[in-house]
Amino acid sequence: MPPYLGLAIPLLPGAEEARPFVVTPDGNTDNGRSSRGHNGDGPRTLARANTNTTSRRNNNPPAPRNVGHSPLLTVVSANVRGLRSNIADLSHNFVLRQKADIVAVSETWMSDTVDPSFGKIKGYTKWVRKDRIGRTGGGVAVCFKNGLQTQELSVDLPQQMEALFFRIVLTDNSGLLLCVLYRPPRQGRFSLDFLAEEMDNLLQRHGCKNVLIVGDLNFHLEQQAYNNLVTVSGLTNHVTFQTHERGGLLDPVLSDLPEERILCQQLDKVGSSDHHAVLTKIQLHVAREKAAPRTIWLWEQASWRDMRGALTATDWQTVLTGDAEEMTNALTSILATLQDRHVPHRTYLAKATNPQWFGFRCQIAAEAKYAAWRRYKQRPSQHNLAMHRAACKRMTDTSKWARKHWEQDLRRKLTGPGVGDKTWWTLVKERQGVMRQESVPPVTRQDGTTASSSDDKAALLAKLFAEKMHVESPTRPPPVLPRETAHTITSIPITTELVEKALGQLDAGKATGPDGISPGAETMCQGTFGFRPGRSTSDLLLLLSQEWQDTLDEGLDTLVVALDIAGLMTECGMRVF
Template identity: 25%
Template sequence: MTANVDVIINKMPELETVLELSQIDFATLTEISPKNSRFQLTEDSISPTGYKIFSNLSIPNCRRGVAVLASIEFQVRNISVPNSYLPWVEATWVSLSLPNEMFVLSSIYKSPSSPCQLSSQRAIAEMMQFILCNFPKATLLMTGDFNLPSVFWIDGQGMTRSNPEQNPLIQVLADNFLYQTITVPTRMCPGQNPSTLDLVITNDPEKVIRTQTLSPIGSSDHMPVLSSIQLNSKPSKYTKQPFTNYKMMAEERIDANLETHISNDVEASWLILKNTLLESQANHTSVTWKKIPKTLLFLTLRIKNLCNRKKKLWEKFVKQKTTTVYEKYKITSNLLRKETRKLTVYYEEHLAKNVKENPKLFWKHISLRKLGRHSVPDQENNSSVSSCASEKANLLNQQVASVFSKDDLQSTLPPAEQAHTPIPMLHSPITLEEVTKQLKELDANKSTGHDGLTPRLLKELSPAISVPLAKLFNLSLTQGKLQRD
């Protein structure tokens, strides 16, 4: 999907609803930032649940902002493409690698208020040539708001009333056999002529199975364009879920085998204990396929009905172009925006109130919203700007080192006073009850330690391993030795 959202920050709930209901894997967005704002948007603040975001918000000359949203099921990486006409032309490029094929996807925005439209078109043409030269075997999908109202499209090629050779963008499409798939207007509002501003350009039109327009998001006058792309392979909607049957492990009575292997060697006894537990866990662990859960758990039937009603009213307005239908559409659109915002706030308040009872659900919600790329922005060095990673690291290192005082390292340090404890440490044996209590109080949700044993494994098998662990701890105290793990 490609859409001009015209400031994304106040349309996030409705955008997430559209992404969920339409089952969209990739979305390219333009004009995500407000025109005149004192605050700089960040990727974390506009990242929809369940999507990784790639944007140009960290670039110093970012004016309106563009972004590419990719579902967490896909492995996507950012591509650095030179842009000669910032900030009037903004672009973000990513690549998607699949078995036996590669896709290059972009979100491009050309400002209609650019002081030189010819330079803007030339900058986009140069970026396309760069991608065509460096990714000759990839399938290209160049999308965005190109703002070319004077260009009309016939059989995928652009035409103008003037000489087409004077338009560098149209010329690069013709020279490289690129195809523009949008044939209907993408911007429409009462009192103005419809125009095709949002485009989808590809070098393999057979991959684009179907293209359709959706109703605008929020108060935007641009219609999102939904394109169905044919992929040779697609990530599964199911994920592997391991399951360990701890009940059967406890019934095997492995405690009898463990006690017989506790010897005077602490290291050898610990290795036998650990390997026995890990082997038993592997024998009783099976892998099941679990369907990936929905990202929007608060999506209700009322929201779905409002989305369908909004879609039908917009389609009716496109056909009839009457003010009465448009007013009904605006009422439904405002109601949908209000309901999605209210449900989002209610859902997040519910997560915050129950964070102690269900912390995993809370942190899962947070982690799904923090899938953006966290990179160090370009650093200013006197009158220049450093974008190289090594240069930025050196500048930050110099800044940190400058705040520390420099001491004379040649001088000798005063000798430390030695503390003497006249009372010797008494040997207090560790009891079986103490070991059992500590095992039962373990948090089963914690991660695995360096030894490979999960806290849940130790907690579930506490009756079976308490005796050998108590013997091993006392043996370690008596000999004054610790195992390597």
């Protein structure tokens, strides 16, 4: 993938799987940074240790060596030695450039005085942090790419142990246990002993098959405890290169996955840190938020005359039979069919990682840009180069247009007369890039499994609420309540005026409801005044006067265009209405 595809641009089908699993031998980018001294928790004795220990617990069959078409989980881990001072370099030169799924950092040097939303990377969740309490230094933090299904685990840790635990959901609903740990040089061995003693319990309790441990362990100072951890838990350190500028391996990547499934690569140092970042690529089928289908209705191109004609020609006496439920279903079916037939629409898949403004036009432009790039790479020529540059310009212009319209729509909603506290904060979070699925944490089912995706959480909550509303004895008569009045309702009359009033209160800009019918289609018959019994142009003038007054109150401009089409009734007749 070229560097310019760093934007949220969807790939053509199969493009993600076709990327080869290639890592350069050195993997080091020299940007001219000078070496910096170490000023951490204390002096370190840098020494290489025997880091590769054969896994005893790993009974998984070996994976094939050709992993070019296999899904990958990309992890960037680094000792940043100050997240606030190095967040810019970490974001642009490591996270976004490597397209990391998981970003794990140690020695963040943060405290509870730092806002929880600090350093949020575009396209990623907020940082989950464990800051050091009582004194400066230390700390770990993790963030995940949007769409990756994860669950933060609550683990009773020993005091002063700086670690975070997560469950990475796999496609078979099992999990990968992720542990991000920072062990200061003078802390002792209790954190390593805790992992050795509790690893199997954590795996079993949270339904995880395998484990991945990253961070700065300083294990060369507690070699015996480290050897005991990797031996008892069946772990292998996949980092075989130096991770500190003065030599030594301080930032291991431990896992009980087969060795051929994991490949680690040395990256450059992050900002002012004296540690090299580590890029880890794991051949693993992780669960991600599925792309949801979205339908764009082109109302300005709708054939309203044909739709009205079809509604007028419908024999409603034959269609609307039975009880209220049956008549409602019949009406819904007819409206949905006419909407699909007479309103042009386009359906596309919206990825969870796409920005809010990234719609259908952006996706078409992005796919055209990627296709032009593939064409130019296969057949380098001046013509294909010009086509690729033109596609890049169209993508840029389309993105600017989409972002501008999205911001204008948000501004209109925020300044509208009917915005409440809940709507206002929802729009503000949407503008800040907070994803909707972040508001509902993973939910645990009765069988102990976890619902992490949006669809699974929605289905589980719907089932729970449906059970709460279930009546055990539906034939049991309701309780007799004291009568407050002598009047009773014998019938509910439904008139044309009441229906038109209800249709007039609909917001045509709202999304399609569960019945699949857009409010724009429901309101298309409302608002015709001429040549109708009980209606006149006076009603239209009163309605328009009210709309103009509301527009003036909002500080907007009003433009009126009056048309007098000669022979309209003679040529078209009443069926057009």
